[in-house]
Amino acid sequence: MAIRTxxxxxxxxxxxYPKPRYIYKQNGRSLLDSFGFSFDHRRKELGQAEFTRLxxxxxxxxxxxxxxxxxxxxxxxxxxxxxxxxxxxxxxEGVDADRPAEVASRTPGTKTLVPxxxxxxxxxxxxxxxxxxxxxxNTDRITKITLPGPFT
Numbered sequence: 001m002a003i004r005t006x007x008x009x010x011x012x013x014x015x016x017y018p019k020p021r022y023i024y025k026q027n028g029r030s031l032l033d034s035f036g037f038s039f040d041h042r043r044k045e046l047g048q049a050e051f052t053r054l055x056x057x058x059x060x061x062x063x064x065x066x067x068x069x070x071x072x073x074x075x076x077x078x079x080x081x082x083x084x085x086x087x088x089x090x091x092x093e094g095v096d097a098d099r100p101a102e103v104a105s106r107t108p109g110t111k112t113l114v115p116x117x118x119x120x121x122x123x124x125x126x127x128x129x130x131x132x133x134x135x136x137x138n139t140d141r142i143t144k145i146t147l148p149g150p151f152t
Contacts, residue, residue, distance in 0.1 A: 010072040017062045017077030039082035063138045073142045076135045085148045091127045094119035
């Protein structure tokens with residue numbers, strides 16, 4: 001078996017690209033303060049097909065930016081995420097986003113709405129497969145999709 005040797009440090013980005021205004025009208029502090037179920041509102045406003053089209057457009061812009069910059073390990077910019085954990089959690093059975101709980105937020109004295117666990121947690125369908133396929137179809141570089149771990 002041949003051992004592959006690496007001759008340079010590979011580059012990658014960490015974190016999410018900013019959401020384009022055609023997906024999410026807020027930015028900066030107002031965006032951070034409104035995480036939670038904000039994508040649901042935008043999805044309902046636009047309809048699922050148009051919302052998906054705009055998310056794909058934003059992901060493609062992020063992929064092209066990284067390709068042009070010469071980044072070695074490409075992401076989709078994580079633009080399809082409203083928040084780190086909700087993207088995955090809201091796709092699971094046993095999670096209720098319609099009747100959220102309130103928890104203390106990072107901003108002292110404020111509360112954040114979060115999904116509640118109301119039953120056995122199960123994955124009934126693939127969550128990130130389409131995004132990973134979209135990413136791989138739009139770059140010839142190494143790709144990565146990040147997922148929240150069990151602690152999250």
